[in-house]
Amino acid sequence: MRVLLASIAAALIAAPLGAQWTNAPAAAVPKNRDGSPNLNAPAPRTPDGKPDFSGVWSAERNQKCPPDGCPDNQMSEQFLDLGWGVKEGLPYQPWAAELVRRRTARAGQDDPTSHCFPGGIVRLYTYPTFNKVVQTPKLIVILSERELTYRQIFLDGRPLPDDPLPTWKGYSVGHWDGDTLVVESSGFRGDDIWLDRKGSPLTEAARIIERIRRVTFGRLETQLTVNDPKAYTRPFTVTLNEYLEPAGELMDFVCLENDASGPQFLGK
């Protein structure tokens, strides 16, 4: 009987995974006794002993549910407002606060990602699209299915460039502090990068520090600090969680395929 119940439970847990794009078996995922992925197991390590962040990851889905229940497409609170977990919200400079008010009043219509531009590195953590982390000793590559973009984090000891070409993802260098990967980034395109749907800005003066840990097999936790004195009165830090998609695979999200949301969207 116990075996039967366990089989039923395993079948129920496995059912949504069957709906994935591919059914390739996930590599070396520790299993619970019922055969389901044990996402609370310890983080795996690379042959050189570092924590291994490799895998397909998706953003936390912690948005408040409406009174009639949670839809199945729940998103991250920080997608809407990066300052969601920050006491008193993000410390905007007055001009930035005014800009966010204007952007919010337009219901995010001017969000560059809504117009098919890539997002910056902060939104890699909050968009519901998946990321794939490919880790090597000297380089981490993060592939995003969103507009088929990439991010590189150099671990070979190079410094940040003095005068980087401003780009959507910036320039990132990292080093290990114990089991924490510390990544420093600069060289972001000013004006074009929103940190959230509210429209919190980022300027070319910004530096971003990420402290990334794989706290369990199934969770990456990042303490992300934005130091952008042009737009914010002080540096602020947010905690961003990502969860492993043990049977997940990347699937194209290219918004120019059919960006036909109608004149009622683009015209006003």
Added chain:
Amino acid sequence: MHRWIAAAVLVLLQAASAYAHHSFAAEYDAKKPAMFTGTVTKVQWTNPHVHFFLDVKDESGATSPWEFTMGAVNGLFRRGWTKDMLKPGDTVMVDGYLARDGSHLANARLVTLRDGRRMSGGTMPDEPAN
């Protein structure tokens, strides 16, 4: 008021909804839920949103074309959609939200397929009022 609206069927939601790609609130009105039954004429499995088109019959028997949008292809497939679930000629029921501009466009929150399965269209939950 559109005669297709069967507002009593759905609970009115207080805030506008959020959408992953475009802001839901920019295009649709969460205070205007509506239900439709119609015949599929075209399906576009494209990003950033899947679109499908129905010939919708109203109470008088007149038919008019409507366009519906759902979420992104990857999100829908991960929630169990496949391309053959929605095909031209199928009769389906849609429970969704009307576009703000009053055109024959709606966001499909829930689609009842030809075989009776009910599939989420990937509408995002409500956005906190801010």
